[in-house]
Amino acid sequence: MKDIERLLEERGLAPPSADLDGRMAELFAEAQTTPRPRVFARRVPLWLAAAACMLFAFTGYWFHGIESEPVPDPGTRTTIYVVHTDGNSPQGAFDMTADDYIVLGQPDRPQVRILDLEHGTLENSRNRSATNGGVS
Amino acid sequence: MRRTEFVEVVRRYYEGHRQELYTYALAVTRCRQAAEDVVHTVFCKLLARGRPPRDMGPYVFRSVRNAAIDELARRGNAKPAESVFETPAPKTDPALGLWAEEALESLGDDERETIVLKLYAGMTFKEIAAARRVSINTAASWYRRGLEKLRTAFEEDKP
Numbered sequence: 001m002k003d004i005e006r007l008l009e010e011r012g013l014a015p016p017s018a019d020l021d022g023r024m025a026e027l028f029a030e031a032q033t034t035p036r037p038r039v040f041a042r043r044v045p046l047w048l049a050a051a052a053c054m055l056f057a058f059t060g061y062w063f064h065g066i067e068s069e070p071v072p073d074p075g076t077r078t079t080i081y082v083v084h085t086d087g088n089s090p091q092g093a094f095d096m097t098a099d100d101y102i103v104l105g106q107p108d109r110p111q112v113r114i115l116d117l118e119h120g121t122l123e124n125s126r127n128r129s130a131t132n133g134g135v136s
Numbered sequence: 137m138r139r140t141e142f143v144e145v146v147r148r149y150y151e152g153h154r155q156e157l158y159t160y161a162l163a164v165t166r167c168r169q170a171a172e173d174v175v176h177t178v179f180c181k182l183l184a185r186g187r188p189p190r191d192m193g194p195y196v197f198r199s200v201r202n203a204a205i206d207e208l209a210r211r212g213n214a215k216p217a218e219s220v221f222e223t224p225a226p227k228t229d230p231a232l233g234l235w236a237e238e239a240l241e242s243l244g245d246d247e248r249e250t251i252v253l254k255l256y257a258g259m260t261f262k263e264i265a266a267a268r269r270v271s272i273n274t275a276a277s278w279y280r281r282g283l284e285k286l287r288t289a290f291e292e293d294k295p
Contacts, residue, residue, distance in 0.1 A: 008236055012222040016168075024150060024176065
């Protein structure tokens with residue numbers, strides 16, 4: 001490899017023209033007198049910057065305020081009836097099959113669940129007859 | 137660093153590497169006028185930065201390459217392609233000199249540029265890798281592959 005490298009190194013290189021040297025000399029001379037370039041090309045007045053900040057802050061607050069209004073959940077409502085029993089209530093006394101009742105005139109058909117505090121169960125009213133728990 | 141000091145640093149760098157930068161630009165553009173324009177453009181932009189880059193050598197050579205590729209895209213390939221070597225060859229055997237010219241032109245762009253940077257710009261593989269943004273192994277393998285092709289061509293077409 002060394003012979004090839006030597007062969008190439010011995011080959012003279014084409015020099016740049018005197019025109020390039022002249023252009024570069026002018027470039028450096030001009031650069032000496034040119035001031036350091038600023039980070040921002042234009043000067044922005046302080047009052048304009050402050051006004052822009054306030055405008056963005058106000059716009060952001062306005063949009064954020066609209067989005068933070070609570071949106072009601074249109075999903076299924078669950079009504080929980082807390083039933084305190086002494087164990088003597090007859091079975092079926094509190095039949096709250098949700099499909100047959102429209103509670104409080106609401107157009108939605110709420111799902112009714114029964115919480116039995118004594119037995120610690122929470123059942124759907126539809127399943128009440130299938131299980132042995134629930135209101136007793 | 138003050139403006140005058142920065143300009144002086146850049147000017148000294150140009151004067152110390154003027155031939156290598158021009159040769160590298162010529163290796164990419166294959167046109168002497170384009171190579172001169174590239175070198176001028178690169179130093180215009182460097183001075184406009186206002187502060188020296190962290191690593192001047194790889195940065196400048198990388199800038200030369202990028203500017204040369206842009207210039208090549210703008211002008212199209214020069215016809216005929218101009219060699220990096222001076223013509224005619226004053227010191228070596230003219231036939232060998234001509235062979236060297238043609239052989240270098242026959243290499244791929246990466247191989248040719250790496251050989252130019254290594255042999256004529258005197259850069260190390262680490263500096264070449266930094267300038268080309270590749271690994272040191274990649275730069276070394278470009279160089280080695282280029283020389284192997286030249287050697288094979290030299291053995292086959294020994295003038």
